[in-house]
Amino acid sequence: MSHPAPAAHSPAYERFAALPKAHLHVHLEAAMRAETMREWCAEDGVEVPPLVEFPDFTRFLDAYGLLISLLRTPERLGRLLDEVVADAAAQGVVALEFASIPDKSAAFDTAEDALAFILPAVAEAGRRHGVWTGAIVSIDRGAARAHALEAARLAARFADRGVVAVGLVADERGNPVAGAAEAFAIARDAGLGVVPHAGELAGPEEVRSALQLGVDRIQHGVRAAEDPRLVEQLAASGVCLDVCPSSNVVLGVYPTLGDHPLPALLDAGVRCSIGADDPLLFGVDVVDEYVLARERMGIPEARLAACARSSIDSSFAPADLKRDALARVDAWETGAADPAG
Template identity: 80%
Template structure:
């Protein structure tokens, strides 16, 4: 059995995936041809701004409900093929090109995703992302939107975009709104900014941290992460492509695990970075030297740290055992 086959068969949760960038490349090329636009750059980005430009093009391609439905079906089918039993996908509903309002977007996306998940055997939940550069009013509105759909498939709020100059602490009020609605809080922190942003996120009592790899630069933050058991949703290939880590061989994931930090593996934006969640497990073994036994523990952590229902977790953990 190849390494890819082994890790595709490993039950896991995928907790760090941005919906639009989970598009298949063939689908991207088809829609670009239909719309008469150039295919955006894939995998190579001179800076974070050009990466965001490519992401914006993907959002623009999803300008009909039919395309959104196809995307969701393909994302769930791909997740099932990758051994994913629980998928948490993130998006900013108000940026949807197919719907007039964020409410309309969620009213379509949530049941459509649930139906696709049932067809392919993948539980899924939505993370409503807050654009950290859009200001406090947007943050509060995004949290209220997420709260409105808390019993309809939204499981958490996230915080995305460039951390530099946009600290996680500025979203404290939005996080409070989300928590009062029973939602999780899973911000990006410690990706482009330093370990102080990871500590700030921990001070806000977040449930998980997306990325968080800069914590490896501060032993005190590592100790705090391990003590609290907060899971980092780590995306090594993304980190290398965007220059957060110089190479996979020098990525801090092994150091995080050695320090007792709980981690899940995610693909972040598989279309734009050229690696899916199974690739991340394979690369962690082959390029970072992380043992299969330790990666099985990472898969266990991903399931335990997810917002999936208890029965989904029990069944997945039983299979993993």
């Protein structure tokens, strides 16, 4: 089930666009602008993929695959990077950690060539638009062990050039997070963070396994709410969940935003950031998610400011950027009335 995004220029949207935040859960290809996608589909003579409504996870992955195929030239990839960073700046994002699987690049023959292009290009876009950027190299959990190890080694080779972490993506069911332990160890040895998807399509046992692996953050993690003891453990650990409510509703994890456990997780003291996951495919940007959390989920503005603080504090951004952004969150919180009442 889907829901309409908030109006982009409503008072609530403008209010939350002004809130400094880190966007920690966003996949590069699916942050493409809709008009850019339509332009490239027309140029390539391919049908525009379905957006927002997906009958199952497989159809969602099919749509994502088409977006990857559109990025078939370095010029298109460079344009995507600039537009994604420009959009992040307009949404009040001070630190953007974007995920991709470099060995699936349609523009380059090797994953190494893809990263060698992406990292300086996105850093330059970040300087131009005033957004710090960090790349997350994603491991496809459904691929062979060799892919996981090579992805981690690739990330390690670029650890001083803009890669900040490794992630773990795709369908959890039958592909547990523990299977990536060896790859995570390689990343850790290189000084990188570990930020796997867990507790989305699979249950709380995957969140528990991720915690046992000593991860830095968990992308999604919302199914932890099904186990009160695990929620207590999460709260005590301080590990941040990078939560994407609209994604969870569109993909059928929860029937509506009113059923989503983000308010309960925050009430229990679990640190959460708010992200858009795949903005093009799910029809929301990160500001929309804050507005929906306020208006449809009833989360108080002060608690959403705390989510922004958690996002900044849990990012891999430089310490001085974090200090400045956190001070700006304080100023935002005390500087204007809550338009949602």
